[in-house]
Structure formats: structure tokens, C-alpha cells
Amino acid sequence: LYSPFFLLAHLAAKVSGYPADGFSLPYQMAISWGSLLVAVLGLWWARRNLLRYFGETTVAAALLVLVLGTNYLNYSTTGAALTHNYLFTLYALLIDQSIRWHERPGYRRAVGIGLLVGLMALVRPSEIIAATIPLLWGMRSIGTKL
Structure with missing residues (x-):
């Protein structure tokens, strides 16, 4: 699942002069930003699922509690590579x-x-x-x- 982000980072590393070793800054940034994108897509799909059964206000409150009241925010930012x-x-x-x-x-x-x-x-x-x-x-x- 990391492959698209890794390949973009590999291309960026070769173009920008960073070591193309899988550990330099472009790789770290690509995995972090890619994981954040995946996290946002997950919230979007969760919202879409919840809207089938609940109103907009209830869904917004539930997602807010999910993001701020659980480890979700931590896993989608500082623990992005998990x-x-x-x-x-x-x-x-x-x-x-x-x-x-x-x-x-x-x-x-x-x-x-x-x-x-x-x-x-x-x-x-x-x-x-x-x-x-x-x-x-x-x-x-x-x-x-x-």
C-alpha cells in the first residue's frame, strides 16, 4: 500500500539529489503525506457510510469524536507509517x-x-x-x- 508513495519519493530523490536509498527525506515525507491522504479518504468513506443512516450533524459530531477522542489523530499524523x-x-x-x-x-x-x-x-x-x-x-x- 506504500508503493505509490514510495515510487513518487524514489523519483523525487533521484531528481533532487537526495540518496535514493528508501530512507532519505523524500521517502519519509512521501510515506507521511501518503498516509495522511489515506486517513482523510478513510474519514470520507466513513462519513459516506454514516450519512446513509444519520443526519449531517450527527455524522459530523461522530467523526469529530472519532478524530479527537481516539488515537486516530495520532496515528494519522505522527504515526503515519503504521x-x-x-x-x-x-x-x-x-x-x-x-x-x-x-x-x-x-x-x-x-x-x-x-x-x-x-x-x-x-x-x-x-x-x-x-x-x-x-x-x-x-x-x-x-x-x-x-
């Missing part, structure tokens, strides 16, 4: 795709969900548990959706 931003964004995407699949099932969306869960498991193997989200989405009680 996988938390990427997993948050992938979860927001997975929830979006799960909702859409349950509204209108299709082969392409199912494959997309499988790819998302697979990517999440590659980022952190314990995230394979994310496969339960599309399976259990919309279940109101035991036995109603199974």
Missing part, C-alpha cells in the same frame, strides 16, 4: 461495499469484497475476521439472515 490508517480506510471501504452488495448482490461486488478482505489480511493477518462483516451485515437476530 498500518492503522490503511486498515481504517479498508474497513470503511469494506462496510461501503457490504452495504451495496446487500442492496444489490452481484458477482463483481462479491469479488471486490473478497479482494478487500484479502488485502486486509495481507496488511495484518488477524484482520481476516473482517470477512464476517459482509456475511453478517443486516442480520437483526440469530437466524433471520442465515
